[in-house]
Amino acid sequence: MSDNYNPARYRYVRRDLRKVKNYYYKLVSRNLRGHTFDINYIIWKIINEEMVLYPRLQLQPGILQLGMMVIAVGLSQYNIALAHLVLHAMYKAGLFLAAGSVLHALGDQQDFRKFGGLVKILPVTYIVMLIASLSLAALPWLSGYYSKDLIIELAYGSYSSLGYLVYLLATIAACFTMLYSVKLLYLTFLTYANAPRGNYEKAHESPWVMTLPLIILAILSVYLGNITRDYFMGLGSQGFGNSIFTHPNHIILIDTEFGVPTLNKLLPLISSMIFAIIALYLFEKKPVWLLRFNTSNIGQNIYRFFNQRYWFELIYNRCIVKGALYIGYVTNSILDRGVLELIGPRGAVAGLYKISNYFSSFDSGSIARYAFVMFSGLLFILISWIIFANPESIIINS
Numbered sequence: 001m002s003d004n005y006n007p008a009r010y011r012y013v014r015r016d017l018r019k020v021k022n023y024y025y026k027l028v029s030r031n032l033r034g035h036t037f038d039i040n041y042i043i044w045k046i047i048n049e050e051m052v053l054y055p056r057l058q059l060q061p062g063i064l065q066l067g068m069m070v071i072a073v074g075l076s077q078y079n080i081a082l083a084h085l086v087l088h089a090m091y092k093a094g095l096f097l098a099a100g101s102v103l104h105a106l107g108d109q110q111d112f113r114k115f116g117g118l119v120k121i122l123p124v125t126y127i128v129m130l131i132a133s134l135s136l137a138a139l140p141w142l143s144g145y146y147s148k149d150l151i152i153e154l155a156y157g158s159y160s161s162l163g164y165l166v167y168l169l170a171t172i173a174a175c176f177t178m179l180y181s182v183k184l185l186y187l188t189f190l191t192y193a194n195a196p197r198g199n200y201e202k203a204h205e206s207p208w209v210m211t212l213p214l215i216i217l218a219i220l221s222v223y224l225g226n227i228t229r230d231y232f233m234g235l236g237s238q239g240f241g242n243s244i245f246t247h248p249n250h251i252i253l254i255d256t257e258f259g260v261p262t263l264n265k266l267l268p269l270i271s272s273m274i275f276a277i278i279a280l281y282l283f284e285k286k287p288v289w290l291l292r293f294n295t296s297n298i299g300q301n302i303y304r305f306f307n308q309r310y311w312f313e314l315i316y317n318r319c320i321v322k323g324a325l326y327i328g329y330v331t332n333s334i335l336d337r338g339v340l341e342l343i344g345p346r347g348a349v350a351g352l353y354k355i356s357n358y359f360s361s362f363d364s365g366s367i368a369r370y371a372f373v374m375f376s377g378l379l380f381i382l383i384s385w386i387i388f389a390n391p392e393s394i395i396i397n398s
Helices: 011-015 017-031 039-047 054-074 078-105 123-136 143-157 161-190 197-202 208-233 253-259 262-285 287-295 297-307 309-343 345-360 367-389 391-397
Strands: none
Touching: 054 078, 054 143, 054 161, 078 123, 078 143, 078 208, 123 143, 123 161, 123 208, 143 161, 143 208, 143 253, 143 262, 161 262, 262 287, 287 297, 297 309, 309 345
16 A cells, blocks of 8 residues: 555545445445455545646646647637737746745645645635636636637637537637636645645745736736737737738638627637536535446546547557558668668678679689689780770771
């Protein structure tokens, strides 16, 4: 059993321990007969199958925001992409700096499952991370709302089958962003304390050299989008002048503003809020449902799907990498080590070796044979000199 194992680490284990134990006693008696296990340790191992690092959780929504920028560029809305880049930099910098404040307070502990209960110890950091997370989730009237939701609306406003597909995928990505934000805030600040007591005794708010930038970034995460929206993406705005050219056929901002139905504009926000509420409800009220789903075949397959990066690397390795390696093997074995070496250095060495063996066969030790070879060579040289030295005389005489 791991040294870091804490049977009372999770709130639902303490609260619903009887229900969870009853379920896992059935699981152990059905599948693990003849073995003795600590039920709490089984729960801890299933939920904590892999180490989750705090910086990694911060990077996951950032990748989704980069995808939003790529969507805007693909729609030829370059000014919207630049606006999202600038606004995203504010609240993302606030999130990373707030994460550094949390790590600094807990002695560089990076496993966020060992956090919890920090809302009263780090109030400034909590407020900044709350504002930045809500801006990242594109809550209305925060900075992230003015660019992120507009990009999703522009995908729908292209009025094409591909645009509708991008709209659907971007809406799903917005839901995952909200789930990441809720998970980050809940496990870091709102849940019960899961770290050793010594970490909380030494925890403290960061000094002003870190707190002041946090406050500035929080203010920018709230107001920057509202201040700069007309400059970056207002209708008829000349903020960039002629520095960014957009083909007239790709100007869809007006159609998006007045043509996209209100329900489609609000769908990313509504779906994100619904997913976040369902996740919190299941984690707080129905943890046994989550545990049963986690141990089912469907749950395991879904976990593998997300854990293996949507099977992207599996498909990439089997369809592309495997074929490329086979082509490289064939090229190396037939071309590089075959034809090129045959007509190149390997063939030259083999040819010189055969020629040298042929001439070395004349070294027989017979003086008569040596004399015959020397006489034949002199005769060949003499005939060649007579023919090529004065060819005109030979032709005239003949």
